[in-house]
Amino acid sequence: MSASYVLHCNNHIFWHANLTRTYMPPKDTRAAARRHGVRNGMDEREVKKVDSGYLGKDEDKSPAGDESKKSTTPKGIIKAIKLETLPNQHQKATPEQILEYLLSDAALQYCRPDDEARDIESHRADMITYSSQLLSPFEELLCAVVLSRPISHRLGLRTIxxxxxxxxxxxxxxxxxxxxxxxxxxxxxxxxxxxxxKTADEISLLAEAVSNNDWHNDLSKLRAQSKNGVESEREVLRRSVKGLGKTGLDIFYRRVQWQWDEAFPFVDARTQAALxxxxxxxxxxxxxxxxxxxWTDLNxxxxxxxxxxxxxxxxxxVLLERAIGADLEKKIDQVLNEASKL
Structure with a gap:
């Protein structure tokens, strides 16, 4: 039998082989079947269809004499795709492969906006970015205030x-x-x-709050006053920093927990969905x-x-940030494809 095709016809998908004589009964066998009334459940009209090799609907046939509308292809067929031409799908990546790839330099291109990479290339390699730099606790808090605004991920990172x-x-x-x-x-x-x-006002008020409370750039006094209790810290920040609600606090603690061990380990709901x-x-x-x-293989x-x-x-x-970055950039499939190659 010749190569199989997938045919899309009248909103149905079915398997079909090329209409060749390789699977049609010989003419003498068909003639004998008609002579003895053996039709395999088909009426005479359907038998004639098989004999002619035309399996479309009767209404699909062109009127006699209209040569321009005659076609051996049923009207409902839109396209035929050879199975051999379908692209190979990547094998499913394991969590270990995904972890290793996400922590590599190669993954960063899928975890940050394209304009960030262009900015670094156009300006300077030492540009401070939210995606790749180690930031101070105050800088993280400032970024959380910016990202709390109802703006896109890409616009938020450009602002930072x-x-x-x-x-x-x-x-x-x-x-x-x-x-x-x-x-x-x-x-x-x-x-x-x-x-x-509004964002400018909130940034200025943030600086005032930190200065007035004598928290300094590392916010160490805030931690000392809260006796390293996360819920107490969150409440003080919520009351002191205008515009910083639950979303902003989740962003801040997701990022700062590597420096503030009392907050570790923490995964917010938005990041859980991305993971x-x-x-x-x-x-x-x-x-x-x-x-x-x-750990020994990560480096x-x-x-x-x-x-x-x-x-x-x-x-x-970093793993959390890369996962949510790829999700926000809608590039999870690219990450999984690359991870499966490791």
């Missing part, structure tokens, strides 16, 4: 790049207060972001076990210069 880098460099409370509200607003205008006025779509464990304890089981370089436990916490955070 603009305010943290030159010529604005709004990286600590003193820099923000020295710049003043007008320069903060100018930075947001340069980022072409949305809700500029699930990625095929990774969603519970914090299971992620810890996965990292521990592959991620994350958190170099810190003690072993801090480095493991840093890898935990």
């Amino acid at each position: 790049r603009t305010i943290l880098n030159k010529p604005y460099s709004l990286r600590d409370p003193l820099a923000i207060k020295t710049a003043g509200p007008k320069k903060v607003l100018k930075a947001l205008e340069a980022a072409c972001t949305q809700h500029k006025d 699930g779509r990625m095929g990774l464990p969603k519970r914090a304890e299971e992620i810890e076990k996965l990292i521990e089981s592959r 991620s370089g994350e958190g170099d210069g810190h003690d072993l436990e801090t480095r493991k916490r840093r890898v935990f955070v």
